[in-house]
Amino acid sequence: MEIFVQQLINGITLGSIYGLIAIGYTMVYGIIGMINFAHGDVFMVGAFLALIAFLALVAIGVTAVPLALFLVLLIAMALTSLYGWTVERLAYRPLRHSFRLAPLISAIGMSIVLQNYVQIAQGARVKPLPPLIQGGYTLIDNDVFIVRLSNVQILVVVTTLALMAVFSWVIARTRLGRDMRACEQDLKMASLVGVDVDRTISLTFVIGAALAAVAGIMTLLYYGVIDFYIGFVAGVKAFTAAVLGGIGSLPGAMLGGLLIGLIETFWSAYFSSEYKDVAAFSILIIVLIFLPTGILGRPEIEKV
Amino acid sequence: MSRAAHPGKRPLDILAALKSAVLAALVAFGLFSLLIGLRTDQGPTGALVLTERFGELGAFVAVAFVGVFLRELLLRDKRIDIVRFVPPVVTAAARRIIPFVGPALLVFALVVPVMFFHNRYLLDLSIQILTYVMLGWGLNIVVGLAGLLDLGYVAFYAVGAYSYALLAQNFGLGFWICLPLAGILAAFWGVLLGFPVLRLRGDYLAIVTLAFGEIIRLVLTNWQSFTGGPNGISGIARPSFFGLPFTDGEGGFAATFGLEFTPTHRVVFLYYLILALALVTNIVTVRLRRLPIGRAWEALREDEIACRTLGINTTNTKLTAFAIGAMFGGFAGSFFATRQGFISPESFVFGESALVLAIVVLGGMGSQIGVAVAAAVMLGGFEFFREFQQYRMLVFGFAMVGIMIWRPRGLVATRMPSVFLKERKIVAAEFVAEGRG
Numbered sequence: 001m002e003i004f005v006q007q008l009i010n011g012i013t014l015g016s017i018y019g020l021i022a023i024g025y026t027m028v029y030g031i032i033g034m035i036n037f038a039h040g041d042v043f044m045v046g047a048f049l050a051l052i053a054f055l056a057l058v059a060i061g062v063t064a065v066p067l068a069l070f071l072v073l074l075i076a077m078a079l080t081s082l083y084g085w086t087v088e089r090l091a092y093r094p095l096r097h098s099f100r101l102a103p104l105i106s107a108i109g110m111s112i113v114l115q116n117y118v119q120i121a122q123g124a125r126v127k128p129l130p131p132l133i134q135g136g137y138t139l140i141d142n143d144v145f146i147v148r149l150s151n152v153q154i155l156v157v158v159t160t161l162a163l164m165a166v167f168s169w170v171i172a173r174t175r176l177g178r179d180m181r182a183c184e185q186d187l188k189m190a191s192l193v194g195v196d197v198d199r200t201i202s203l204t205f206v207i208g209a210a211l212a213a214v215a216g217i218m219t220l221l222y223y224g225v226i227d228f229y230i231g232f233v234a235g236v237k238a239f240t241a242a243v244l245g246g247i248g249s250l251p252g253a254m255l256g257g258l259l260i261g262l263i264e265t266f267w268s269a270y271f272s273s274e275y276k277d278v279a280a281f282s283i284l285i286i287v288l289i290f291l292p293t294g295i296l297g298r299p300e301i302e303k304v
Numbered sequence: 305m306s307r308a309a310h311p312g313k314r315p316l317d318i319l320a321a322l323k324s325a326v327l328a329a330l331v332a333f334g335l336f337s338l339l340i341g342l343r344t345d346q347g348p349t350g351a352l353v354l355t356e357r358f359g360e361l362g363a364f365v366a367v368a369f370v371g372v373f374l375r376e377l378l379l380r381d382k383r384i385d386i387v388r389f390v391p392p393v394v395t396a397a398a399r400r401i402i403p404f405v406g407p408a409l410l411v412f413a414l415v416v417p418v419m420f421f422h423n424r425y426l427l428d429l430s431i432q433i434l435t436y437v438m439l440g441w442g443l444n445i446v447v448g449l450a451g452l453l454d455l456g457y458v459a460f461y462a463v464g465a466y467s468y469a470l471l472a473q474n475f476g477l478g479f480w481i482c483l484p485l486a487g488i489l490a491a492f493w494g495v496l497l498g499f500p501v502l503r504l505r506g507d508y509l510a511i512v513t514l515a516f517g518e519i520i521r522l523v524l525t526n527w528q529s530f531t532g533g534p535n536g537i538s539g540i541a542r543p544s545f546f547g548l549p550f551t552d553g554e555g556g557f558a559a560t561f562g563l564e565f566t567p568t569h570r571v572v573f574l575y576y577l578i579l580a581l582a583l584v585t586n587i588v589t590v591r592l593r594r595l596p597i598g599r600a601w602e603a604l605r606e607d608e609i610a611c612r613t614l615g616i617n618t619t620n621t622k623l624t625a626f627a628i629g630a631m632f633g634g635f636a637g638s639f640f641a642t643r644q645g646f647i648s649p650e651s652f653v654f655g656e657s658a659l660v661l662a663i664v665v666l667g668g669m670g671s672q673i674g675v676a677v678a679a680a681v682m683l684g685g686f687e688f689f690r691e692f693q694q695y696r697m698l699v700f701g702f703a704m705v706g707i708m709i710w711r712p713r714g715l716v717a718t719r720m721p722s723v724f725l726k727e728r729k730i731v732a733a734e735f736v737a738e739g740r741g
Contacts, residue, residue, distance in 0.1 A: 029507075034507070035507050035510065035511060045339070048338075048339060049339065051344065051352075052339065052354070053338060055342075055353075055354050056338070056342060075338075078334075079335070082331065082335055083335060086331060086335060090705070091705045091708075091709075094709045095708055095709065098708065098712050099712060101453050102708045103708075104510060105662075105665055105708055106704065108704060109662075109702065109704025109705040109708070110705055112655075112658065112697060112698075112700060112701030113698060113705070115701075116694075116695075116698040116701060118339065119694075120694050120695065121339045121340050121343070122339065122343060123344075127344055128346075128351075128352070130351065232654070236514065236515065239511060240511075272526075274522075274525075275522070278519050278522050278523060278526075281515035281519050282515075284511070284512065285501065285512055285515060285516070288501060288512055289500040292503070292504060
């Protein structure tokens with residue numbers, strides 16, 4: 001029971017991080033129907049930007065942790081968005097009318113570029129960061145097993161919930177959100193009724209990258225260590241989450257993220273931690289066989 | 305270029321170009337400020353310390369500024385037309401040469417071991433190139449002909465390699481018995497994966513194959529008692545010349561044929577072995593393209609809905625493409641195992657799948673010659689830039705993006721139809737929807 005509660009807490013934390021990355025996949029897929037393979041690496045870039053920004057802030061004398069974290073959040077989100085924007089502008093926009101597989105292959109190329117760029121610029125070794133937020137609450141303590149809820153976990157979940165609320169509001173209530181929903185339904189029609197399609201797509205990438213940056217910061221705080229390769233596995237898992245929840249659906253991305261996080265932590269706890277990735281990927285295959293549109297996805301209508 | 309020579313073009317707009325260049329410089333500054341301008345290193349205490357690299361940052365920003373400025377100034381209104389750089393005479397001549405490229409390359413491939421008998425390094429490189437040519441041709445069936453994006457092709461390569469290694473080690477079977485078995489096992493895995501997932505749309509299929517490739521690699525890494533885990537399998541049996549081992553002394557290949565013993569004999573044998581395997585792949589592909597199944601693949605690639613309307617069983621068609629592609633991957637895998645004598649999961653990472661896919665795409669999906677040339681260019685390039693090992697993957701990634709933008713149809717951008725009425729005509733890439741045949 002205690003193990004179950006502890007794993008539930010860990011799984012929700014991990015799932016929140018996956019969910020934030022998954023939103024980037026699901027939005028891009030919803031609007032232009034491509035798998036942004038480089039998104040996982042944008043998340044990795046976000047984590048690195050956060051790490052360097054934090055060290056730079058400490059170097060210039062900003063040592064109060066809450067203030068530093070807030071600034072790191074702003075800097076990392078802004079710069080990672082710039083990466084998202086640039087990737088779209090350079091590698092995807094010229095291919096908008098190319099053949100079907102072109103954007104995906106270009107995205108794989110971009111993913112390789114980002115990974116190796118960070119490896120060359122920052123070195124291949126893992127980057128540790130001492131825990132910035134310490135402490136937490138002991139929920140259950142019965143001499144045998146202690147169930148803890150750490151402050152980092154609270155921060156991760158609360159930030160994710162807050163961002164989800166803001167984001168849902170943007171999609172449902174603002175002009176930009178309306179443009180995005182219009183583009184999702186029909187790109188050509190949206191452009192005919194005066195939606196600036198290029199700008200909307202760019203902003204989709206910017207928002208996705210900003211959320212990925214937040215996920216990067218969370219990873220940095222939660223695990224305390226990052227390297228240039230974290231983007232690949234996190235990216236594939238987040239995409240799995242997006243597909244699981246129903247690609248194109250925002251609540252679906254969050255739900256899928258939580259499910260993948262829970263599956264992974266429970267599998268590690270009760271079966272074997274070596275095979276946790278195998279479990280996550282197998283779930284992807286099984287879900288696609290039985291629920292090709294995911295849990296909350298809409299069935300796709302084929303048009304000739 | 306003077307304005308008089310191009311009356312239709314706008315005058316040089318330096319101000320606009322300057323504006324774009326400043327914008328680009330600002331973006332570059334934002335992108336590179338933290339990641340290039342500062343470097344994190346582990347300090348003496350274990351904590352990270354920052355090193356300033358503002359010089360490099362300045363250089364990057366300057367390059368962005370100058371690059372965009374020149375591009376806006378010179379290429380904006382096609383002031384310098386780089387697309388039409390090749391004069392028509394050359395393209396016409398190239399078109400006449402194209403039919404002879406294949407045979408010429410084949411003859412060259414056949415005489416390589418004779419010409420470079422004493423250059424072990426070059427022979428090894430050629431074997432490696434031919435392995436990738438074979439993998440490229442195998443993947444070409446799946447991606448180029450049937451239009452199914454497979455991001456986990458390396459899984460079948462791994463299945464083939466481990467099949468041979470495990471069969472040879474546990475049952476003492478020879479290479480020639482294991483080769484077909486490895487191919488069959490890989491094809492079996494292809495069907496096993498393909499059966500449930502081939503109903504999926506292109507992109508989903510890509511991700512599922514990627515996940516499958518990762519699953520295979522993770523299982524190979526973690527199932528220590530069966531696969532040897534991360535340490536892999538070593539001491540895999542070397543191939544013999546139809547029963548004659550390549551060893552010094554009595555009963556060996558050299559002694560039987562009255563030759564002086566040299567280890568190069570084995571390398572040359574391996575070279576011809578992979579050449580033969582690759583040619584078999586090629587011949588099978590070319591023949592299959594003329595069969596109903598091959599036509600169905602290409603039709604499927606161009607329009608799946610039309611295929612279904614015409615009564616083609618799309619699932620079975622995809623499945624055969626998947627299985628045959630996987631089978632050749634398995635053959636290549638068992639060759640890889642026997643050549644290396646040692647395999648580990650390290651050799652079957654996603655990067656390998658991406659490399660083979662890049663070879664197929666760069667070669668021009670569906671073009672056999674293009675894939676062969678692309679494999680040679682890619683691996684030759686990797687060898688040539690060995691000193692810049694750090695940067696070559698970066699260049700590789702940019703090349704994938706660049707090819708998609710400037711030459712999405714690959715090196716061989718024309719199409720040779722497999723069915724024709726009176727004469728065989730080359731079809732330009734613009735008239736083909738997806739890949740090419």
